[in-house]
Amino acid sequence: MKAVLxxxxxxxAAIGGFVDIGDLxxxxxxxxxxxxxxxWAVPIGVLGIGLYAEMCGRVAAVTKRxxxxxxxxxxxxxxxxxVLVASLFVNLLTxxxxxxxxxxxxxxxxxxxxxxxxxxxxLALATIIWFVPFExxxxxxGYAGLALFxxxxxxxxxxxxxxxxxxxxxxxxxxxxxxxxxxxxLVAAALMPYEVYFYSSGAVEERWGPGDLRVNRLNAVxxxxxxGLLSLGIMVSAAQLFAPAGVxxxxxxxxxxxxxxPFGETGLLLALLGMLFAIGGAAVDAxxxxxxxxxxxxxxxxxxYRRASGAPxxxxxxxxxxxxxxxVLMTGxxxxxxxxxxxxxxxxxxxLTYLPVLLIARxxxxxxxxxxxxxxxxxxxxxxxxxxxxxxxxxxxxxATNAGAG
Amino acid sequence: xxxRFDLVYRLLDDQLVxxxxxxxxxxxxxxxxxAAGEPLVVTGLLTGRGAYAARLPARWRRLARALFxxxxxxxxxxxxxxxxVSDVGVTVALRRRAADLGLDGDxxxxxxxxxxx
Amino acid sequence: xxxxxxxxxxxxxxxxxxxxxxxxxxxxxxxxxxxxxxxGVVQDRTRSTHxxxxxxxxxxxxxxxxxxxxxxxxxxxxxxxRDEAVAVAQRLDDALGELETFPGGERTAANVHRAxxxxxxxxxxxxxxxxxxxxxGRIKDGA
Numbered sequence: 001m002k003a004v005l006x007x008x009x010x011x012x013a014a015i016g017g018f019v020d021i022g023d024l025x026x027x028x029x030x031x032x033x034x035x036x037x038x039x040w041a042v043p044i045g046v047l048g049i050g051l052y053a054e055m056c057g058r059v060a061a062v063t064k065r066x067x068x069x070x071x072x073x074x075x076x077x078x079x080x081x082x083v084l085v086a087s088l089f090v091n092l093l094t095x096x097x098x099x100x101x102x103x104x105x106x107x108x109x110x111x112x113x114x115x116x117x118x119x120x121x122x123l124a125l126a127t128i129i130w131f132v133p134f135e136x137x138x139x140x141x142g143y144a145g146l147a148l149f150x151x152x153x154x155x156x157x158x159x160x161x162x163x164x165x166x167x168x169x170x171x172x173x174x175x176x177x178x179x180x181x182x183x184x185x186l187v188a189a190a191l192m193p194y195e196v197y198f199y200s201s202g203a204v205e206e207r208w209g210p211g212d213l214r215v216n217r218l219n220a221v222x223x224x225x226x227x228g229l230l231s232l233g234i235m236v237s238a239a240q241l242f243a244p245a246g247v248x249x250x251x252x253x254x255x256x257x258x259x260x261x262p263f264g265e266t267g268l269l270l271a272l273l274g275m276l277f278a279i280g281g282a283a284v285d286a287x288x289x290x291x292x293x294x295x296x297x298x299x300x301x302x303x304x305y306r307r308a309s310g311a312p313x314x315x316x317x318x319x320x321x322x323x324x325x326x327x328v329l330m331t332g333x334x335x336x337x338x339x340x341x342x343x344x345x346x347x348x349x350x351x352l353t354y355l356p357v358l359l360i361a362r363x364x365x366x367x368x369x370x371x372x373x374x375x376x377x378x379x380x381x382x383x384x385x386x387x388x389x390x391x392x393x394x395x396x397x398x399x400a401t402n403a404g405a406g
Numbered sequence: 407x408x409x410r411f412d413l414v415y416r417l418l419d420d421q422l423v424x425x426x427x428x429x430x431x432x433x434x435x436x437x438x439x440x441a442a443g444e445p446l447v448v449t450g451l452l453t454g455r456g457a458y459a460a461r462l463p464a465r466w467r468r469l470a471r472a473l474f475x476x477x478x479x480x481x482x483x484x485x486x487x488x489x490x491v492s493d494v495g496v497t498v499a500l501r502r503r504a505a506d507l508g509l510d511g512d513x514x515x516x517x518x519x520x521x522x523x
Numbered sequence: 524x525x526x527x528x529x530x531x532x533x534x535x536x537x538x539x540x541x542x543x544x545x546x547x548x549x550x551x552x553x554x555x556x557x558x559x560x561x562x563g564v565v566q567d568r569t570r571s572t573h574x575x576x577x578x579x580x581x582x583x584x585x586x587x588x589x590x591x592x593x594x595x596x597x598x599x600x601x602x603x604x605r606d607e608a609v610a611v612a613q614r615l616d617d618a619l620g621e622l623e624t625f626p627g628g629e630r631t632a633a634n635v636h637r638a639x640x641x642x643x644x645x646x647x648x649x650x651x652x653x654x655x656x657x658x659x660g661r662i663k664d665g666a
Contacts, residue, residue: 063496064496069421073420077461078463107576108576109572110572111572111575245558245559246548247552247555248556250584251577253577254577256573257560260563268573269570272573298431298455300429301430302429
């Protein structure tokens with residue numbers, strides 16, 4: 001029984017960290033503009049993050065090294081420093097975007113100025129992090145984030161044309177740059193690095209050992225699989241509701257309409273609640289990811305399990321991330337613009353954070369018998385190529401499409 | 407500790423952990439003592455941001471010194487004698503407590519009196 | 524994203540028909556979204572706070588688009604279309620603004636829905652001189 005509970009918890013943690021403001025924005029826009037044609041991009045992203053997270057979790061469980069520990073060790077000081085700086089920059093944009101998202105959602109609930117709510121939201125999150133232990137954080141944001149299933153329900157309720165849905169899973173080579181920009185965006189939104197920094201550090205926080213490898217695998221497969229389902233739910237309902245009407249989801253407040261139209265006020269509330277906690281959880285994960293990165297790179301003591309007094313620099317690091325995120329927001333930049341930039345830029349940095357993990361995961365000196373099997377091994381390299389390609393085309397596409405404006 | 411291992415791959419950049427299990431820095435540089443034609447022996451480890459500049463590419467060294475500080479023994483960089491190392495495995499385990507070895511940089515305690523956390 | 528980055532830069536070239544057409548498209552998207560919002564209020568199936576805040580955001584978009592179009596220099600021959608687009612954008616701003624002011628009123632919402640339908644030229648308002656669909660057509664044809 002305890003094993004079942006443990007697995008369930010892990011799955012919830014994986015879901016909670018998966019759907020963030022980037023996924024919400026890219027999936028709803030993809031459905032609104034391209035209908036079902038981009039469905040195939042979601043499983044590619046989900047498979048990628050599942051693979052990456054499984055490897056990171058396995059490495060953390062067996063070697064007790066979370067991602068940035070691996071990066072410094074395998075890439076050395078110079079390259080490691082470059083990766084650290086790039087990661088911190090992107091992480092900061094992400095934290096700012098997520099806090100902005102929280103501010104926007106609170107505004108939709110309570111109708112008061114955005115700046116005030118961004119500040120209150122950040123303070124509330126920081127307070128929650130301060131007093132709630134690690135497992136509690138996972139549970140809180142994970143459970144509440146499950147409200148996002150209302151989008152899956154909406155997608156089914158609206159009765160899609162299943163033939164078109166099925167066709168959407170077959171990739172089509174189109175000549176539209178906007179189409180490929182969305183492919184990059186959807187894959188990138190699924191593969192945000194902060195998720196794996198958080199996941200692998202969490203594995204060490206929870207003292208995982210080789211006996212937890214099965215849990216790790218189930219988390220990766222089921223947890224991110226469910227996350228993918230949530231993303232598809234958003235895309236499919238957007239394809240049914242927004243595409244025919246010509247609605248363009250350029251604001252966060254548009255997305256809950258996908259649940260409001262079929263299910264009324266209850267649907268709207270569930271959508272808003274789910275989005276609030278999914279995005280809030282992502283803000284927590286991303287700021288922690290930043291703190292984990294610095295602390296692990298420098299060798300400082302880190303981890304929520306050490307308590308604030310036991311890891312003072314780590315604690316100040318994540319608090320600083322929140323503060324800096326707020327400052328970025330105060331410049332007046334639109335959180336949805338921030339989201340686009342953070343998603344696209346993070347995929348550019350991704351290959352360098354992915355490669356060292358892949359190299360360690362297949363290295364017997366570190367992993368012993370737990371090295372990559374045949375599947376993880378070959379898929380691992382395939383994805384590395386995919387990530388390099390995506391990383392190379394990301395910025396040109398961003399510029400060519402004017403960040404999705406077309 | 408294995409009988410033979412790669413100094414760069416397995417020792418350099420590894421995490422230092424003291425006898426209480428506290429993380430206390432990384433192996434930012436390795437001190438070798440000897441002379442040309444004579445045995446080179448590992449005599450110590452260097453830890454601290456002051457050691458970064460020497461390891462970065464030459465053209466970035468000035469910028470690195472400005473960012474991370476010069477190598478000032480006792481403050482930006484500290485030396486751990488090799489005799490203090492008890493094992494090199496996943497981490498470099500030390501024989502004594504971080505504070506006793508002068509590695510208490512993270513021992514700054516402003517958050518001790520704040521409740522919760 | 525609604526805003527075309529180009530319009531924010533000084534010394535940008537004149538707005539060509541393609542860009543004008545895109546501006547009209549985004550106005551159409553705003554109108555469609557406004558209708559979804561209004562529907563929710565008419566059927567009393569939504570929260571007024573959400574309606575108010577979101578209608579306000581959409582109204583702001585319409586006003587911004589109106590200003591952007593009004594400020595831009597247009598290529599020769601597209602002046603009339605541009606002026607009509609600005610007028611439509613202002614009507615859009617007004618309609619959405621009404622929804623923002625009365626987010627709980629079913630009658631207001633019904634009026635807003637009708638106004639937006641006229642702007643879109645759906646249903647039996649087709650052929651109305653100043654609707655978006657005809658405007659979009661004229662912009663494309665004039666090219």
